[in-house]
Amino acid sequence: MRLYQALSKSLMDHGVTTMFGLIGDANLFMVDAYVKEFGGTYIAAANEIGAAVMALGYASGTGQLGVATVTHGPATTNTLTPLIEGVKGRIPLLLLCGDTDIADRDNVQDVSQRDLIVATGAGFEPLRSPKTALRDLSIAMHRAIVERRPIAFNMPVNFQWAEVDYEPERLTLPNVKGLVARGDELDNAAGIIAGARKPVILAGRGAMDAKAALVALGERIGAPLATTLKGHDLFKGERFNLGIFGTLSTPQAIDEIVASDCVVAFGASLNKFTSAQGSLLQGKRVVQIDADAAAIGRNWNPDAAVIGDAAAVAEEIRQLLDMAEIPPPGVRNPAVESGADKHPTDFKDISNDRTIDPRKVLLRLEEALPADRVVVTDAGRFVLDSWKRVSCPDPASYHLTTNFGSIGLGVPWAVGASYAAPGRPVLLLTGDGGFMHGGLNEFNSAVRHQRDLIVVVINDGGYGAEEVQFRARDLDPSSAFFEWPELADVAVALGGEGVTVRTAEDLEQAIAAIARRARPLLIDVKVDPMWLTDLSH
Numbered sequence: 001m002r003l004y005q006a007l008s009k010s011l012m013d014h015g016v017t018t019m020f021g022l023i024g025d026a027n028l029f030m031v032d033a034y035v036k037e038f039g040g041t042y043i044a045a046a047n048e049i050g051a052a053v054m055a056l057g058y059a060s061g062t063g064q065l066g067v068a069t070v071t072h073g074p075a076t077t078n079t080l081t082p083l084i085e086g087v088k089g090r091i092p093l094l095l096l097c098g099d100t101d102i103a104d105r106d107n108v109q110d111v112s113q114r115d116l117i118v119a120t121g122a123g124f125e126p127l128r129s130p131k132t133a134l135r136d137l138s139i140a141m142h143r144a145i146v147e148r149r150p151i152a153f154n155m156p157v158n159f160q161w162a163e164v165d166y167e168p169e170r171l172t173l174p175n176v177k178g179l180v181a182r183g184d185e186l187d188n189a190a191g192i193i194a195g196a197r198k199p200v201i202l203a204g205r206g207a208m209d210a211k212a213a214l215v216a217l218g219e220r221i222g223a224p225l226a227t228t229l230k231g232h233d234l235f236k237g238e239r240f241n242l243g244i245f246g247t248l249s250t251p252q253a254i255d256e257i258v259a260s261d262c263v264v265a266f267g268a269s270l271n272k273f274t275s276a277q278g279s280l281l282q283g284k285r286v287v288q289i290d291a292d293a294a295a296i297g298r299n300w301n302p303d304a305a306v307i308g309d310a311a312a313v314a315e316e317i318r319q320l321l322d323m324a325e326i327p328p329p330g331v332r333n334p335a336v337e338s339g340a341d342k343h344p345t346d347f348k349d350i351s352n353d354r355t356i357d358p359r360k361v362l363l364r365l366e367e368a369l370p371a372d373r374v375v376v377t378d379a380g381r382f383v384l385d386s387w388k389r390v391s392c393p394d395p396a397s398y399h400l401t402t403n404f405g406s407i408g409l410g411v412p413w414a415v416g417a418s419y420a421a422p423g424r425p426v427l428l429l430t431g432d433g434g435f436m437h438g439g440l441n442e443f444n445s446a447v448r449h450q451r452d453l454i455v456v457v458i459n460d461g462g463y464g465a466e467e468v469q470f471r472a473r474d475l476d477p478s479s480a481f482f483e484w485p486e487l488a489d490v491a492v493a494l495g496g497e498g499v500t501v502r503t504a505e506d507l508e509q510a511i512a513a514i515a516r517r518a519r520p521l522l523i524d525v526k527v528d529p530m531w532l533t534d535l536s537h
Helices: 003-013 028-036 048-062 080-089 113-119 133-147 184-194 211-221 251-259 310-323 358-368 383-389 410-420 432-438 440-448 464-472 487-493 504-516
Strands: 018-021 041-044 066-070 093-099 123-126 150-156 199-203 225-227 241-244 262-266 285-290 304-307 374-377 398-400 426-431 453-459 497-501 521-526
Touching: 003 028, 003 133, 018 028, 018 048, 028 041, 041 410, 041 440, 048 066, 048 080, 048 093, 048 398, 048 410, 048 432, 048 440, 080 093, 080 113, 080 150, 093 113, 093 133, 113 123, 113 150, 123 133, 133 150, 184 262, 184 285, 184 304, 184 310, 199 211, 211 225, 211 262, 211 310, 241 251, 262 310, 285 310, 358 383, 358 453, 358 504, 374 383, 374 410, 398 410, 410 426, 410 432, 410 440, 410 453, 426 432, 432 440, 432 453, 440 453, 453 487, 487 497, 487 521, 497 504, 504 521
Parallel strands: 018 041, 018 066, 066 093, 093 150, 123 150, 199 225, 199 262, 225 241, 262 285, 285 304, 374 398, 374 426, 426 453, 453 521, 497 521
Antiparallel strands: none
């Protein structure tokens, strides 16, 4: 068996049935074998950035390893921004990147790939020799999953035709489900909770699988429930759900959080957005529970810290309180039993005959879209209202592409997310700058791969965040504006469908277009550049 075949077979044997990529000299035979000989699903991107971002979207949606492959040189350097996005988002990604022949000194695509990749914070694992290749690949996969970050597996092009004996490699992964570090810290955490009078339970992305245990603990201690942005809608439909804890909280939720005296955080990093620069935690006892020891105290020094699985620790604390016959320490406020997670819908409508208030559009989408939707948000000044007004079924269905603050990752991320949730529509909320920056190429990829994608472009005619900064200093903002083509026409030219929304009547036509869509659909929402000036979050 040739090495390129062995690598393809090993991927399938390790359960990698979906791979994103763009082929070139160093990976084309591997991809061909992966599909034609071993039955893998390969999604071809138009650009290497798109391939890597698709894999991030897939990993984010499935909770499993995302896999992308590119060739060497400029193909690999194109993946640097997605690698940083994955590092900052702690997303397990395996990047199978080719490399030039080490003996080919004058190869035009030769570059020190290791130095570039390591600089992103991603890991680097070389294919050392044809003899060790399958073991090397297994190590790279293990590292990506356990370290929860991208790992680049570097494959010299001159090895791919080597003859090798195929011997399956076993990949053994640690299982932290059910893990609880018992001892003084667990007792200390239970004691702090028992002594609280107005506790709040906060769940982050690391507590996605702990909903039932956290709801039960909330009932036991009389605590309302809240989430970080990445835990969005974990407690959707539950009583005493405050929604997002932090700078995106509803007015009702803020009142409850401010009045609380103890925050019990599960799988939440307690970053500056969740804590509102620390103001929402100041003066409160904080208990932090996380399966990742490195996450404890990273952003806030807790009064008690427990390393362990969120569900298991929540159940253990509940049992400790029961055994000690401690009555519920808190009393829930009846005023927040329902609706505290919903932002007010009574705002001054700024629509006119040329543009529409984007909040109006977001609320209508919230009503009209299928309940099982997947939601992806690109970066841009539109995003704060999007986070507040558009919901999803659960945190796994909610994708943020903002870990590195890059615009333009939304369309490829949505393509990847669609493979993580087959049969479900994917809504992407993006800006015009983000779509033009990184969406054009991969919108056509969505068409080619027949994805059920609804792209809503909040179009203020330029790079709005920069326009806001110019105006804040009384400067001419004209350099932030662009004369884009009509994006609905562009979508049609790329093989999809497109509609333009300027008025309430147009909006209803767009809703009708969503209902009858047969291809990826782009909705170009024309908004006034002055519609938003507050970018605080």
